[in-house]
Amino acid sequence: MDFLDTAIKVAASGLNAETTRLRVVSENIANAQSTAKIPGGDPFQRKLVTFGSELDRASNAAKVSVNSVRTDNTAFPTKHDPAHPAADENGFVKMPNVNVLIEMADMREANRSYQANLQVLKQARDLISMTIDLMRTR
Known part of the structure; x- marks a missing residue:
């Protein structure tokens, strides 16, 4: 049953990592149109999750972990809207560097990984339950 304990630990670490990923993607989507509050200021900056592997010495299994949640440093797209409160002196507004299509694809992938774990x-x-049932019949 030691291998089942290891499988549970590895799957649980995957669930935790994908939960973080889903939370970050949701935050990105929620702020996809969040501009600055001051003229010429920076809008919401997309966040990225990086995963890593850590060794669980007790079970000698590699578990997934969240290394960091960092900001995406790609350039902000601009939109010409002189009436916008965040417009700079030339009438351009910096928009968040969030592409909703990419975020939706990332969310779908994270959801599938979550379901697999x-x-x-x-x-x-089920295997533990079946093992207990077998032990009872003896």
Whole structure:
């Protein structure tokens, strides 16, 4: 049953990492149109999640972890809107560097990874339950 414990730990680490990823993607989508409050100021800056691998010495298994949540340093697109409160002296407004299509694709991928890790937990639970049932019949 030690291998099931390891599978559960690895899947749980994946669930935690994908939860963070989904939270960050949701924040990006929610702020896709958030401009600065002052003229010429910077708008919302897209956030990125980077994953890493860490060794669980007790089970000798590699678990996934969130290395960092950092900002995306790509350039802000601009839009000409002289009436906007955040417009600079030339009438351009910096828009967030968030592409909603990319965020939706990232969200879909994170959701699928989350579901895969959840399925591992369900299978491990079923195997443990079946093992207990076998032990009872003896």
